[in-house]
Amino acid sequence: MDGGIAAVALGGAGLLAGSLTATFGRSKKPAATTAPSAAPAPATGSGGTKVSVAASAVPVGGSAPVKDPSSGDTVYILQPKAGQYCGLSSVCTHSGCAVDAPKGGQLYCPCHGSRFDASTGAVINGPATKPLPKYTVTKDGDRLDLGPLA
Numbered sequence: 001m002d003g004g005i006a007a008v009a010l011g012g013a014g015l016l017a018g019s020l021t022a023t024f025g026r027s028k029k030p031a032a033t034t035a036p037s038a039a040p041a042p043a044t045g046s047g048g049t050k051v052s053v054a055a056s057a058v059p060v061g062g063s064a065p066v067k068d069p070s071s072g073d074t075v076y077i078l079q080p081k082a083g084q085y086c087g088l089s090s091v092c093t094h095s096g097c098a099v100d101a102p103k104g105g106q107l108y109c110p111c112h113g114s115r116f117d118a119s120t121g122a123v124i125n126g127p128a129t130k131p132l133p134k135y136t137v138t139k140d141g142d143r144l145d146l147g148p149l150a
């Protein structure tokens with residue numbers, strides 16, 4: 001029981017530190033992790049930091065999450081058709097909730113139920129009215145490089 005209370009107390013301190021960070025400004029340092037990542041990774045994300053993933057991590061119909069180094073937001077790198085790659089932001093265009101990982105060709109937002117096409121980011125059903133922001137992704141050998149917003 002005491003361990004549980006201590007964990008809650010530590011968790012509260014973490015939340016406090018997080019809210020102080022939010023109050024006094026967001027850190028501009030690039031994301032330390034771009035998992036999953038392949039080495040070496042010379043691609044450039046929209047913020048100038050290199051972000052890539054092993055091509056084998058994104059089979060046809062599959063996806064892999066990376067972080068946009070400029071925003072820290074999760075971006076799903078997808079291969080909707082053989083040899084066609086793109087990146088879709090995980091930030092719902094309705095009110096900013098994080099959409100679930102692509103499944104069955106769609107991305108679902110658990111907040112209010114919007115669905116987006118996993119090959120284009122287009123809205124399948126609302127309340128969202130705008131598509132998910134789309135990133136360019138280029139294949140370089142066995143690596144997929146996240147590019148800027150398309």
Ligand code: FES
Nearest residue numbers: 092094095109112
């Ligand atoms: Fe995604 Fe409302 S925030 S549907």
